[in-house]
Amino acid sequence: MQDTRAINRNAVLTALIGSRPASRKQIAEQTGISAATVTRSIDQLLAEGIVTETTEIVSEARGRRAVELDIVADRMYVVGVDLGASNTRIIVADLLAHPVFASETPTPTTLKGNDLAEWIATTVRNAAADVWDRVAHVCLGLPGAVSQRDLSVSNAPNLPEVESPTFLASVERAMGRPMHFDNDANYALLGELHFGAARGAPNAAMLTIGFGLGAGLAIEGRILQGERGLIGEFGQLPIGPLGTRLEHLVTGGGILRRAAEAGLHLDAPAQLFAHEAGPGLQSLRAHFDQALLVVLTATTVSCDPQTIVLGGGIANSLTSSLDRYRIALEQNLRVSPALATAQLGDFSGAVGSVVAGLQTVYAGLGVEEAAIVHLPKGDALTAAEVARVRALG
Template identity: 60%
Template structure:
């Protein structure tokens, strides 16, 4: 029982230090509600475990007394977050408090088969870790598909179908030699935006990513929704278009180009659809796009009544000036509308969220209460 109490106190002090770092023992006692003497004993235990260090900086307190600030040993454990995209892969190496150490953007070898892609992905993880690889305790990968509850089954990945080959993630784990977990890229992008981006202070939120594919992540009360097959938020599969056309084929980059070709309308790129002074045929295509996107945004709104919907991805970059109009359309149809906003983390939203998810695994291993994960980590990453 004494040991259990000691561990509870240690966990409480570590959790508060992660929240308010750096902090004095007095500040930690006030934040945790634990006596100063108990905090001191917990700090001694954490220092002995190389988790906490006394910082050199001193701060003045009442009557001229000075107290040593404590901080987490940030480089004790490292994590890698990966966003594997159909065009580019973004990778981020971060320390234990979420501060980015290095990040990279690399073209994805989309022609590689499942085995070669798994080998390449593992090598990318090793390369960004470099000589620090022994300190990498957790790796999280965002995938353009649905990841099942077993953490290994992948489906609905039309832009990288090799991911659906049985054993793909097991191959990455075997090649990298460290814990590797995965989730849908939109789920992780939402996690990144909730901690460091446009959905801060919005426990109930939706992330809609529109690029080569259409994805959505949903969070209620700070928890990302995941089903047994990982298809929650796969609004792109809705057969809402003409003759049951899936929404994904109406709003994504490849879908826009295909529809334009079928209509005999020339577009050099999907971005041409959003040109303000577009020709009448292009404006007609844009109207069909707007209707399809309205269905996506309506489905996202009625699914969980989010406070905010964050839009990210290549196509979303062309929609920034139209968000107020889409809000008005939602308001007209539903009587209320969430705030629509562009991603603040940009192309690295998914990798940032993968870092957050990886850090949660590290924190869980240290005994940090999972109820604190909504606030952790609190370090601000480099701007995307």
């Protein structure tokens, strides 16, 4: 049980981090805690180095001046990593989600086991550089189903190295920092919920469609996670001829394979969606559309989302078709969520990894659990901010 002093301290910290900057009077009004108690809690947070008095002075009433308070942003950092079969994306951010580094680099898929784990850790340390000693948490998103029970990965055919039973433990040991692991689509949804296309939609879903199919589901802002990480693995549904998995009908590799089986040549999956596609490709496109409608329907009935966000290479070719898919959903279900493409682009997963890391750090600092799901707030990690930091190198 927490004592009253700790409860008040945490309530004051929660109020400040949710509505920063703020004066002592504003915090007292927001929390209902007495001014004297707020002052004592602020003094404690100042001593801990979590809060600082800013130089900006604001008027609260005639003849009275008050110092604004804010969080010490550079006290801690988190790192978000999105490990993909083609590229690895990394964002380093401070306690208020301001990015200080962002990068995209090819994933060395020729490395095996411990060597890949060491590469991830070394790349992250180099990314954090001078602030590595203040990195409090690292979150790593991976393709496939991530079991929180035994820290293992399954169903990751595009990056089979991560399915080694000891891979995640090797990464954590090499990193030397507290870590959390999850499916990349879950982190991508978390990023879009806080800084992208799903803001304002507490019930939301994310579909990542590229050379693999991933799905993340959220209810009231919380990502749904099963013990074995199988929630949202719609790609495993055997809906095609002779039990063909759904993933093979909508992903890039599946599109190329089915085109070859039909005697059609495609240089890239995106050609399937060209307006001038011939009759053979139109038939293949119709099969794709039907399979995608199954995915969208399964996603909708799984968590009744206000918004479904589509990301990944294939999703980039579907922008002009979103209204058509929405109408088809309405015909099937009488209702349809909004369909949107990912605002954060290829960095949705890395942004979501940062969000997950910050939420863990906030909990450790004493921020109230009910508030954490809504944090971080603001525009610190929008696509424009990530692009700006990437340009700085």
